[in-house]
Amino acid sequence: MxxxxxxxxxxxxxxxxxxxxxxxxxxxxxxxLIAFSRLVGSVEGQVFAIFIITxxxxxxxxxxxxxxxxxxxxETVLGDEMDLLKW
Amino acid sequence: xxxxxxxxxxAALAILSAILVVTARSAxxxxxxxxxxxxxxxxxxxxxxxEFLFIVQIILYVGGIMVLFIFVIMLVNLDVAEHQLRxxxxxxxxxxxxxxxxxxxxxxxYVGRAGLPLASSAxxxxxxxxxxxxVGRALFSSYMLPFEIASVxxxxxxxxxxxxxxxxx
Numbered sequence: 001m002x003x004x005x006x007x008x009x010x011x012x013x014x015x016x017x018x019x020x021x022x023x024x025x026x027x028x029x030x031x032x033l034i035a036f037s038r039l040v041g042s043v044e045g046q047v048f049a050i051f052i053i054t055x056x057x058x059x060x061x062x063x064x065x066x067x068x069x070x071x072x073x074x075e076t077v078l079g080d081e082m083d084l085l086k087w
Numbered sequence: 088x089x090x091x092x093x094x095x096x097x098a099a100l101a102i103l104s105a106i107l108v109v110t111a112r113s114a115x116x117x118x119x120x121x122x123x124x125x126x127x128x129x130x131x132x133x134x135x136x137x138e139f140l141f142i143v144q145i146i147l148y149v150g151g152i153m154v155l156f157i158f159v160i161m162l163v164n165l166d167v168a169e170h171q172l173r174x175x176x177x178x179x180x181x182x183x184x185x186x187x188x189x190x191x192x193x194x195x196x197y198v199g200r201a202g203l204p205l206a207s208s209a210x211x212x213x214x215x216x217x218x219x220x221x222v223g224r225a226l227f228s229s230y231m232l233p234f235e236i237a238s239v240x241x242x243x244x245x246x247x248x249x250x251x252x253x254x255x256x
Contacts, residue, residue, distance in 0.1 A: 020121050023152065024105050027128045030140075038135045043221040046137050047230050050222070053140075053147055054237045058244035060152045064159045065248035071163045 019063050026056045093134050101127035114160050122153050139219040 030049045037045025104123040111117040129144040226234055 020108055020117055020156070023121065023148075024108060024124060027125065027148075030144075031128060031131055034132055034135050034137050034140060038137070043218075043225050044230075046140055046218075046222050047225050049137075049140055050143065050226065051233060051237055053143060054241060057147060057152060058240055060155060061244050061248045062251075064155055065251040067159060068162065069251045 019060065019067075022063075023056060023060065026052055090134060094131065097127045097130035097134065100124075101131065115157070118153065118156050118160060121156070122149055125149050125153070137218060139222045 030052055033045040033049045033052070037043065037049075101124050104120045104127065107120040108117050108124060111120055125144065125148045129141050129149075132138075132141040132144055
């Protein structure tokens with residue numbers, strides 16, 4: 001199915017606006033799962049996509065919580081400045 | 088035919104706005120383009136006859152997660168970060184890694200298309216099967232345990248977010 005060839009292109013977004021990019025990557029995986037679920041003709045790929053969406057929601061909540069806590073302490077949101085572990 | 092046109096429209100929209108998410112100057116623009124990308128993804132879901140996922144995508148992602156993102160962007164005022172350079176020093180390495188991963192995916196598609204017997208056949212034409220009912224049945228019969236684990240995961244994430252946002256850690 002040549003549609004999937006185009007879908008694979010979407011999978012290559014990453015880096016920089018990091019959390020949003022993570023959402024993008026999860027979405028690309030979702031598209032792939034659902035495309036294959038349609039190709040195979042079973043509904044299980046969609047079930048897995050639901051679990052991935054759940055994970056994305058949890059990850060976004062926790063990630064943004066960490067971001068807020070970090071901003072409260074350090075007054076920055078740049079990844080370069082996050083060197084708390086580097087002593 | 089119409090299917091293909093719709094798919095290519097949404098796919099092009101998704102790819103374009105995904106590129107814009109990564110390259111946009113301010114984080115708010117990035118979030119707006121991310122909303123466009125998520126909506127286009129929802130359109131692809133609808134084109135792939137996954138109506139339940141389409142609704143879930145719009146309600147959960149566009150309604151929930153994006154509001155969260157925009158809240159945080161407003162809370163953490165990004166005016167300071169806007170004047171910094173957008174791409175960090177390892178941008179070249181990131182580009183290299185992305186290219187390598189893209190080559191991997193292209194090779195997988197190239198090899199897999201020859202090996203997959205289903206690949207050349209047309210997608211199964213379904214006559215309006217009750218998508219939501221099928222998903223619900225699968226979710227509550229054979230995927231009961233993962234479903235419960237996912238709910239526990241959500242509970243943990245909720246407690247964690249509350250604890251982290253409550254007082255300074």
